[in-house]
Amino acid sequence: MEYKFSDKVSSLKASAIRxxxxxxxxxxxxxxxxxxxxxxxxxxxxxxxxxxxxxQNDPILALQYNVTExxxxxxEFLKEWLSSKNCFHKEFDDLIxxxxxxxxxxLSCKVLLNEGDTLLCExxxxxxxxxxFRSYNVNLVxxxxxxxxxxxxxxxxxxxTQPNVKILYLIPNFQNPTGRTxxxxxxxxxxxxxxxxxxxxxxxxxxxxxxxxxxxxxxIKSLDTEGRVIYSSTFSKLISSGxxxxxxxxxxxxxxxIVVCKQVSDVHSNIWAQVVSHRFMTTxxxxxxxxxxxxxxxxxxxxxxxxxxxxFSDKITYxxxxxxxxxxxxxxxNCDMNAFCSxxxxxxxxxxxxxxxxSIDENExxxxxxxxxxxxxxxxxxxxxxxxxxxxxxxxxx
Amino acid sequence: MEYKFSDKVSSLKASAIRxxxxxxxxxxxxxxxxxxxxxxxxxxxxxxxxxxxxxQNDPILALQYNVTExxxxxxEFLKEWLSSKNCFHKEFDDLIxxxxxxxxxxLSCKVLLNEGDTLLCExxxxxxxxxxFRSYNVNLVxxxxxxxxxxxxxxxxxxxTQPNVKILYLIPNFQNPTGRTxxxxxxxxxxxxxxxxxxxxxxxxxxxxxxxxxxxxxxIKSLDTEGRVIYSSTFSKLISSGxxxxxxxxxxxxxxxIVVCKQVSDVHSNIWAQVVSHRFMTTxxxxxxxxxxxxxxxxxxxxxxxxxxxxFSDKITYxxxxxxxxxxxxxxxNCDMNAFCSxxxxxxxxxxxxxxxxSIDENExxxxxxxxxxxxxxxxxxxxxxxxxxxxxxxxxx
Numbered sequence: 188m189e190y191k192f193s194d195k196v197s198s199l200k201a202s203a204i205r206x207x208x209x210x211x212x213x214x215x216x217x218x219x220x221x222x223x224x225x226x227x228x229x230x231x232x233x234x235x236x237x238x239x240x241x242x243q244n245d246p247i248l249a250l251q252y253n254v255t256e257x258x259x260x261x262x263e264f265l266k267e268w269l270s271s272k273n274c275f276h277k278e279f280d281d282l283i284x285x286x287x288x289x290x291x292x293x294l295s296c297k298v299l300l301n302e303g304d305t306l307l308c309e310x311x312x313x314x315x316x317x318x319x320f321r322s323y324n325v326n327l328v329x330x331x332x333x334x335x336x337x338x339x340x341x342x343x344x345x346x347x348t349q350p351n352v353k354i355l356y357l358i359p360n361f362q363n364p365t366g367r368t369x370x371x372x373x374x375x376x377x378x379x380x381x382x383x384x385x386x387x388x389x390x391x392x393x394x395x396x397x398x399x400x401x402x403x404x405x406x407i408k409s410l411d412t413e414g415r416v417i418y419s420s421t422f423s424k425l426i427s428s429g430x431x432x433x434x435x436x437x438x439x440x441x442x443x444x445i446v447v448c449k450q451v452s453d454v455h456s457n458i459w460a461q462v463v464s465h466r467f468m469t470t471x472x473x474x475x476x477x478x479x480x481x482x483x484x485x486x487x488x489x490x491x492x493x494x495x496x497x498x499f500s501d502k503i504t505y506x507x508x509x510x511x512x513x514x515x516x517x518x519x520x521n522c523d524m525n526a527f528c529s530x531x532x533x534x535x536x537x538x539x540x541x542x543x544x545x546s547i548d549e550n551e552x553x554x555x556x557x558x559x560x561x562x563x564x565x566x567x568x569x570x571x572x573x574x575x576x577x578x579x580x581x582x583x584x585x
Numbered sequence: 586m587e588y589k590f591s592d593k594v595s596s597l598k599a600s601a602i603r604x605x606x607x608x609x610x611x612x613x614x615x616x617x618x619x620x621x622x623x624x625x626x627x628x629x630x631x632x633x634x635x636x637x638x639x640x641q642n643d644p645i646l647a648l649q650y651n652v653t654e655x656x657x658x659x660x661e662f663l664k665e666w667l668s669s670k671n672c673f674h675k676e677f678d679d680l681i682x683x684x685x686x687x688x689x690x691x692l693s694c695k696v697l698l699n700e701g702d703t704l705l706c707e708x709x710x711x712x713x714x715x716x717x718f719r720s721y722n723v724n725l726v727x728x729x730x731x732x733x734x735x736x737x738x739x740x741x742x743x744x745x746t747q748p749n750v751k752i753l754y755l756i757p758n759f760q761n762p763t764g765r766t767x768x769x770x771x772x773x774x775x776x777x778x779x780x781x782x783x784x785x786x787x788x789x790x791x792x793x794x795x796x797x798x799x800x801x802x803x804x805i806k807s808l809d810t811e812g813r814v815i816y817s818s819t820f821s822k823l824i825s826s827g828x829x830x831x832x833x834x835x836x837x838x839x840x841x842x843i844v845v846c847k848q849v850s851d852v853h854s855n856i857w858a859q860v861v862s863h864r865f866m867t868t869x870x871x872x873x874x875x876x877x878x879x880x881x882x883x884x885x886x887x888x889x890x891x892x893x894x895x896x897f898s899d900k901i902t903y904x905x906x907x908x909x910x911x912x913x914x915x916x917x918x919n920c921d922m923n924a925f926c927s928x929x930x931x932x933x934x935x936x937x938x939x940x941x942x943x944s945i946d947e948n949e950x951x952x953x954x955x956x957x958x959x960x961x962x963x964x965x966x967x968x969x970x971x972x973x974x975x976x977x978x979x980x981x982x983x
Contacts, residue, residue, distance in 0.1 A: 188811050188812055191751075193698050195695070199845050226649065231648065234640060235637070238636055250825035250826070251622070252827060286684060286829075293851075297591065298594050299589075318845075318848070318849045322849050353589075429647060429855065429856035431851055431855050447598065447599050450600065450713070451717035452691050453829055454687050457684075457827065457858055459857065
């Protein structure tokens with residue numbers, strides 16, 4: 188038979204990055220295309236200990252159904268922890284545990300937007316979120332960025348011209364894909380616009396704890412006096428991405444609706460991972476653990492950037508990240524970025540992600556590509572960046 | 586600020602069962618309202634062994650991101666296993682691992698239905714699925730059941746009169762809430778109607794392996810020559826419900842779309858649970874394990890039914906289940922079912938689920954209530970059913 192799919196999903200495609208990752212099955216290819224945490228960042232021994240004790244002493248807790256909102260002690264811990272970072276307001280916020288940060292963003296969209304309503308986001312933007320929003324047939328509008336975050340004039344223009352703007356989606360810290368961090372001034376200005384134009388800010392903060400240089404900047408959620416910010420984060424980069432354990436702090440009425448939608452989506456998130464996460468976060472020296480992660484990513488980032496600084500064609504510009512997992516490189520305007528990325532993987536056996544994968548309109552011209560330093564080993568970074576540097580010189584300097 | 590939610594979720598309420606479960610926090614209340622597997626049905630020791638070995642020898646596999654489709658060895662196992670039960674057709678079906686059976690049903694609806702399209706289901710019907718369908722603003726139409734499953738005349742009437750019928754949702758084995766099993770003749774007739782009226786059957790089979798009396802009946806999927814059946818099931822009642830590990834077998838084009846939607850929903854399901862499930866299913870004596878589960882539920886079911894047979898007012902009728910977790914009891918027509926259920930929990934301290942929780946239109950009159958025998962201990966069943974029996978006699982026979 189012939190299958191007819193719903194309008195909202197019929198044009199939805201698998202992430203373009205998945206297509207690139209297929210090349211990386213070739214053992215000769217060195218991949219800078221993924222976004223996985225460094226394997227050495229997983230606290231494997233402590234997780235094994237906690238899990239063994241849990242399955243020994245409290246197996247039914249780890250195996251039985253639990254409540255949709257999330258494992259209660261984990262929720263209580265998260266409320267306190269996020270409070271201490273000003274990302275949870277005890278007076279009006281509530282909190283839910285989600286199946287990764289991805290579900291947090293998807294459900295926020297489902298709960299708040301009708302088909303045709305407008306969701307604004309940074310351009311370029313994280314592809315996983317873009318596709319989640321696309322799957323609800325919303326009017327998705329990208330707003331260009333400056334080096335310190337979204338361009339305020341263009342944002343205000345979009346607010347004035349787009350219909351029913353309900354959500355502005357932002358990754359203020361070490362944005363995926365650009366690695367950019369939004370300045371404190373811009374965070375305040377964006378929040379003011381939210382109050383003036385009456386929309387919700389969806390602040391996605393998967394990398395916030397992974398700052399390895401520069402000063403911490405308060406979250407937009409910390410500025411939230413009116414209850415307009417949904418703050419989502421995840422343990423994916425702090426404990427384990429395979430856990431699929433994320434969390435959302437937002438005004439209680441929004442959390443209530445997200446709970447109902449999560450209940451019909453997957454009843455609750457894997458409970459073993461929630462209990463292990465809770466026991467991990469409450470029994471380790473968190474500062475020491477996070478510092479260890481920051482040190483891993485600082486080292487890998489500096490290693491990667493040293494090749495760009497010293498060996499890339501100087502026609503390539505890039506944004507030096509202060510945290511997170513990615514470096515955003517830009518080719519000169521006369522260079523065909525898609526041809527560059529294809530050549531990189533096919534001839535030079537180096538996989539990078541073409542910038543237009545992160546465009547709101549995929550046909551838009553982009554001159555950038557994304558490099559990831561968390562997944563490859565240091566040796567792969569050195570070898571791969573050496574080759575990529577040679578390629579940039581071959582193509583741009585000859 | 587005042588929050589405006591999307592049309593599709595604004596009228597969506599948390600499951601009515603959750604409201605009843607609040608009463609069960611009272612330690613005096615004996616609950617027959619849940620639907621949890623019996624704790625003794627969880628193979629806790631074997632899971633602990635497999636998990637310990639996995640986290641010791643292959644921790645990165647258990648903690649890192651994995652592919653959306655599901656852990657490859659688990660998918661391969663499931664294809665073979667479902668093939669052997671004629672629930673997977675190698676020529677045209679594909680398979681995805683989902684976050685429980687709930688996600689399988691929710692994504693099937695998202696993928697195939699526009700707002701306003703019709704989804705038909707049995708009436709009464711599992712509330713979790715009803716709410717999932719409601720969350721996509723579809724035209725949800727219930728079709729009355731006979732003792733051997735959905736009423737075919739009423740089904741055909743709905744097919745002729747409802748707009749854009751895309752899916753018929755069924756739980757053919759030990760349906761939740763009625764415990765009814767659809768006859769083989771009806772399964773064939775329903776499949777023929779699907780071919781004639783060109784719709785998809787969503788066959789939800791969470792309890793199929795839990796048959797403890799009577800003969801196995803082939804699935805509707807086994808009759809699927811045209812690629813019109815989406816078959817979903819779960820390990821929730823076979824290994825662990827806290828795992829949130831389900832699976833869907835369906836024609837490849839449908840699986841492809843479900844994969845894309847699952848990617849934007851939660852990227853992939855918890856990978857530790859997937860690997861443990863795979864190793865469990867491929868290293869144990871499955872027949873022995875399933876027989877142990879069947880024996881647990883046979884014993885509990887017979888214990889519960891013995892009280893209905895011997896001690897309930899004989900004005901109450903019920904459906905004797907051949908498997909699954911539930912008994913469906915019906916009061917005489919002159920008895921107010923909601924008042925009965927309220928009195929049961931408030932005065933007699935016995936929680937049951939009022940039948941209209943499972944109605945497509947919750948204002949519909951129902952004279953039935955659902956009892957669950959998997960969650961309470963044998964002692965709780967005996968004590969609670971003794972009290973409930975006394976209540977039925979107090980109310981109906983005096």
